[in-house]
Amino acid sequence: MRYPATLTVNGVPYPVEIEPSASLLQVVRDVIGLTGSKEGCDDSECGACMMLLDGKPVNSCSYLALQAAGREITTVEGLSDGDELHPLQQAFLEEGGVQCGFCTPGMLISASALLRSSPSPSDEEVRIALGGNLCRCTGYDGIVRAVQRAAKEMAGSRSN
Amino acid sequence: MDRRYFQPTTVEETVGILAEHPGADVVAGGTDLVVGARSGKRPLGETLVAIHDVYELRGIAERPDGGLHLRALVSHDELEAHPVVRGRWSALADASALVGSPATRASGTLGGNLANGSPAMETGSPLLVFDATVELVSRQGRRDLPISELLQGPGTTARRPDELVIGVVLPPLPAGSVGSAYVRLEYRRAMEIAVVGAAALLALDDGGRISDGRLALTAVAPVCLRVPAAEAILAGADPTGEAIAEAAAAAAGAAKPIDDVRGSAAYRLAMVPVIARRALELALRRARGETLPVPAARALESGDH
Numbered sequence: 498m499r500y501p502a503t504l505t506v507n508g509v510p511y512p513v514e515i516e517p518s519a520s521l522l523q524v525v526r527d528v529i530g531l532t533g534s535k536e537g538c539d540d541s542e543c544g545a546c547m548m549l550l551d552g553k554p555v556n557s558c559s560y561l562a563l564q565a566a567g568r569e570i571t572t573v574e575g576l577s578d579g580d581e582l583h584p585l586q587q588a589f590l591e592e593g594g595v596q597c598g599f600c601t602p603g604m605l606i607s608a609s610a611l612l613r614s615s616p617s618p619s620d621e622e623v624r625i626a627l628g629g630n631l632c633r634c635t636g637y638d639g640i641v642r643a644v645q646r647a648a649k650e651m652a653g654s655r656s657n
Numbered sequence: 658m659d660r661r662y663f664q665p666t667t668v669e670e671t672v673g674i675l676a677e678h679p680g681a682d683v684v685a686g687g688t689d690l691v692v693g694a695r696s697g698k699r700p701l702g703e704t705l706v707a708i709h710d711v712y713e714l715r716g717i718a719e720r721p722d723g724g725l726h727l728r729a730l731v732s733h734d735e736l737e738a739h740p741v742v743r744g745r746w747s748a749l750a751d752a753s754a755l756v757g758s759p760a761t762r763a764s765g766t767l768g769g770n771l772a773n774g775s776p777a778m779e780t781g782s783p784l785l786v787f788d789a790t791v792e793l794v795s796r797q798g799r800r801d802l803p804i805s806e807l808l809q810g811p812g813t814t815a816r817r818p819d820e821l822v823i824g825v826v827l828p829p830l831p832a833g834s835v836g837s838a839y840v841r842l843e844y845r846r847a848m849e850i851a852v853v854g855a856a857a858l859l860a861l862d863d864g865g866r867i868s869d870g871r872l873a874l875t876a877v878a879p880v881c882l883r884v885p886a887a888e889a890i891l892a893g894a895d896p897t898g899e900a901i902a903e904a905a906a907a908a909a910g911a912a913k914p915i916d917d918v919r920g921s922a923a924y925r926l927a928m929v930p931v932i933a934r935r936a937l938e939l940a941l942r943r944a945r946g947e948t949l950p951v952p953a954a955r956a957l958e959s960g961d962h
Contacts, residue, residue, distance in 0.1 A: 500662055517662035517705050518694070540696035541688065542848055544758065553734075553763035559692045560764065561684065563662055564707050607759065628847025629758020 502566035506531060507575030513562075521557035521565050522546045525572060533573035533602045537631070544630030547603035548572050554610045556629070573602035576609060584654075585609055585647040594643035596635030603630050608644045616655075617648055661704045668794055668823060671708055675819045676796040678704040683821065685709055685730055686764030688757065689773040714768070714823060717742065723829035729768025729822045736780075737762060743951050746827055747943055748783035748837035748856045748936075751952040755779055755839075758847045768822040771807060774814040774880075775850070781808060781881030782856035782873035783839050787827045793820040801826070808880040831869040833860035836943025838953040840935045841875065842928050844919075851876040852920045853928045855908070857936035859896065859944045867891050872904065872933060877912035877925050884911040887933065896941050905934035 499514040504524060511529050525548070526532050537545035539558050546558040549571035576583040585605050588594070595601050604627060611618055611626035618626065623644045624637070632640065661678070665671040675681055682702035684690050686709075694701045708714065714730040717739055725746060727736070736742050736753035743750040756762050756770075756779050770780045771791060781804070789804045793816055804825075807815050816822060841854035854875030862868040870891025872884045887904040894900040914925035939953040949956045 498659055498661070517660040518701050520691075520695070541692045541757075541761070544760070547760060550764075554758075554760040555764055556688075556692075556760050559695050560687055561691060561705070561707065563664070564684070564687070564709055610759065625847070626759055629760050 500563060502563055504529065504562065504565060504570060505568070506570045506572060508569075515562045517561065517563060519562045521548065521550075521555070521560045521562045521570070524562040525557065525570070531572055531574050534606075535599055535602060537599065537603075541629075542631070543600070544603040544607065544627075545600055547606040547630065549606060549610055552610065552613060554607050554629070571606070571609075573605050576605060583609070583647075584650045585612070585644065588643040588647040588650065589640070592643035592646055593639040594635065596632075600630060600632045604632070604640055608647070611644070612648055612651060616652060618644070620645070658703060660701070662707065663705070664707045664710055666710050666712070668711060668713055668821065671706060671711060671821055672794055672796050672819065674704075674706050675821060678706075679818055680704070681706050681818075683708055683772065685766040685769050686732065686761075688761050688765035689769060689775075708821075720826070725827040727767055727825045727827065729766060729771075729824050731767045733757075733762035733765050733767075733770075734759070736767065737951060745830060745835075746783070746787055746837065747949075747951065747953065748786060748839040748858065748940070749780060749827075751839040751954070752779035752783045752854075752856070754952040755841060755843075755849075755954075761848070767825060771804075771825070772814060772816055772822050774808055774810075774812050776811050776878065776880055777850040777854070777876040778881065779839070779841070779851065779854065779875070782854055782875045783837070784825065784827075785873035785881055785883050786837060786856045786858040786871040787830075790826045790828075791822060792824045792826065793817075794823050795820040805883065810879045831858075831860040833862050833868045834944050834946070835860045836940045836945070838936050838939035838943060838949070840932055840939060840952075840954045840957075842932050850919070853877055853914075853925050853932045854881075855929075855933045855936035857933070857940040859891070859937065859940045861896065861944050865896070867894050867896050867900075870894070870904065870937075872908060872937065874908060874912060874929065874933070876919075877914040877929055879913075882911060884908045884933075886910055891937075896944075901934055901937045901941070902930075905930040905937060908933040 841851035
């Protein structure tokens, strides 16, 4: 049977009816219609589906949607401020951290979780934070540089 | 399938549901259960009992006797970050820090790791060397099992279907200067499970001799297991390179590895003394007061990444 629930995604509450086995990714993409998060492997290996749940990264392809009810869900659509890109998004563009783009939403979400808890990470910490996100084309060096660039810009804007 | 979903908020409510719905799947972070269903390993059960809102199953508490109480919903990232776990039960912090990715560690719980019962489970060997006891509750009552009795075989535990893992008790550490470490052989650092793993605990007396030496192995037998033959060599010995090498070599005698996609049985067997020696050496450094990174294996690496 379907169960009524309210999923709050990027601050917006969405009343939905959900099968118990439905994944958070399925409901956010197919029912709510936010398609920024991607389905890659569908079993938690690749990280393309990464969302934040109460501020922490979660593989939404393998997380039951009903378990996310009443909690704060953040997807890549929630990073920008209207048309103004998040510093991470801007830095990915400038450092060449994007090629095909399929892994990018998950990379951005994992990186945003890192910068919340560790605003000036070492390269090592960036690589550990992105350890559950696979990129199969552009490579990781530009992505690590982009996260470091965003960290510096965010630190700069905080001190201004 | 008309699947049912329950989201209890107390242990009493949870075990009531388990009693009335035999075979129900308990789900916390879903990092084994739901991932296993997605990858085709085993479909989700007809009844799902989501326990993430059972707040009495959260938290890490120091016990008056000097031990530690870990409730079932403690996540790997909590274990990795907790100062008392890192400082005193370091092998467990090492193990939790190696689980999956940041997302796996944020969702995956200690109770889930135990109930899943994988021979490659990261927390198994650390809990074995700490002589942990697992707390189970059903509507019939409570029973406590040593971790060695909980783990029965690959994916098999002594937990009955109507029982809920509610926590783990770590008794006080042995007397003396104690250090512990968990290391594993792995092909990549993230989203990996142990090819071979080992946890070691060493307690040193005032003269620097080993008063208590413990060793457990991961992913080389149907369950994680202690190695009495190695521990007999360590007991009372001076912690020399020779003694550690001899104990590590003896560990191979306890291993009954299988061939699988991660490695052949022969390769695993050859690597047991290597990984056991690393765990013992890192435990010794901690027992001598050195502060090592978590996970400890990072102390053995060179270069930026």
